Amino acid sequence: MRYIGCKDNLLPFIEDAVLSRGIRTGTFADLMAGTVSVGRRFKSLGFTVYSNDILAFSYVFSRSYIQSTHTPADLTDMLAELNALPPQPGFIHRHYSEEGTRGAERPRRFFSNENAARIDAIRNRIDEWRSERAISDDAFYGLLACLLEAVPGVSNTSGTYGAFLKHWDPRALKPLVLESPGPVTGPAGFAYRQDAADLAGKIVCDVLYLDPPYNTRQYASNYHILETIARWDNPAVYGVSGLRPWRAERSAWCRADSALMELGRIVSTAQCRLLLLSYNCEGIMPRERIVETLQLRGTVEVLEQPYRRYRSDRDRESRRYASNARVRERLYVLTIEDTI
Template sequence: MKYIGNKTRLLPFLDEVLAHEEIPLGGRALDPFSGTAAVARHLKSKGFRVVAGDLQAYAYVQGVAHVALNRYPDFAALGCPGRGAMGLRQALALLDALPGEDGFFYASYAPGGSGGARQYFSDANARKIDAVRAHLTLWRAEGRLTDDGYHLLLACLIDAADFVANMSGTYGAFLKIWRCMALKPLTLKPIRVLPSRLPHRAVQSDANRLVRQEECDLLYLDPPYTGRQYASNFHVLETLALGDRPPLRGKTGLRPTAGQFSAFSRARQAPAAMQDLLAASRARHILLSYNDEGLIPHEQLMAMLGALGRLRVYEHDYRRFRTERDHARRRYTRPDDRVVERIYAVRR
């Protein structure tokens, strides 16, 4: 998934910090801002017992697929006899072969629909998304898909839809001109389930609440840094994950976002939200990812984190996540398109 703040490319940096801080692998790790689940999955692969949480439903679906599942679900009830990854490929082939349907995505997010000619997806891809989404709901209701199977296939659909979406990084706007990838046919690709013997979990929750509920040895924090709310920038994926038919408004077709606006994306609320979250955690190790353009100034973070225990700060020069909107509207302090990504490491 293309995602603001995705840390896939920073995983080697995270590994360096884990090693330098001598954080023992294999404890309980909590990632309450898990997004694409890239970090949570990585921590799982390193032997941690992981809980991945996020406010958004699409992130929960990714968390189930990448973290909570320890083996491939069985798709025999769909007539797919294969075991493991083979069963998943067979189930995806069934879905890939479905003829398109006129449903909510076609009506709302494609030029042929009635939604004011929004063009997040080509007509053919939107109709394909509708067909696949409808079958997932139907098969689950008929008991032909387990919850695990449903979420794994749904995560594959979210990835595939995101791959052909006609936008430049977020769903805050669609492109007026079709980008090349958006005109290619949507193809479902299998997600590789990471095997493990440990009980991992995914939850949809507010981070400050989750931190109070889940004890952990390592708390990895990757909150939003900027004023861009994920609920409005990834609203199309949220609708796909929920499979509902919300009233949409405006040119971009925004769904209602009540309850999903994050205090971490509001300049005036972010410091207090961070302070509250830190005060609630009893983790021995806290790692916070934040960059030098975030809403909470470096000095303020240093004061908050330094009060908890021994604090070290690691820095990494990083190419920023860019979107078309950034080019048009934004002015960055660094003309060279680079930001300093930091990991603040606290040991109590």
């Protein structure tokens, strides 16, 4: 899934940092899980994973990929039924399609009229099945995860939902198709939706992995439509992009001073052997302050890997970034020497 800060391409780097320190099995806590790419990898390696994020759509992924141990037997049939549903205009169509927002100063073109109304139909049907007890909780989260994975592929955006494109991206005109995510392997883990610093002190684990926002960009506002599809709570939306109220999910990690305080809270309460922090060289917390904070509990190493910056689809190849769009992705590795 297209997601700012997704670690799909850095999985070998993170995996190596853990395995090369002799931790090959045990428990792994991914406290800012996003797309759950990291937790999925460690689950497949045999770790019991605790997966957490403050956002509801990420919880759906954690619940589906981490907490479940198997794919529901009739998932393929259910997906076929959902894919065949006729459009049924509802919330998404009303607020995020051109037809639904006709008459507004800037009609919202997040989805084609047809895809918007199909998202509505599919999301409602998943809820109906659940309230009729026709599906298990695992199936509910599994189907919802399939929908959330499919929606970015037909969104008329450059990657986030802060704005829609003026012209139609051909991707957004393709029909929405839900696909099976493939088999889930590894031990059953645990899904949470809490503030990372609140959860950190409650979990005893071998590895605690932190992957916070690197800058002032708030995930809750940038992915507001996915959040609404996950919560299906009919929010009062506002503004050009139809934002849902999102202040309750505002992250303290998006400001340097509060981010360092959050890191300090986690470091002081962590009950783990290894604490890893992903951060890049352009992040708002300075390297020296991070190291200073981590050193309160043990020895710190800083591993680096050159990495291609997140580029939105709007970025042309000719767009020039400082240092040729290469940033250094850092992994701060704290080996904890005391116990609390």
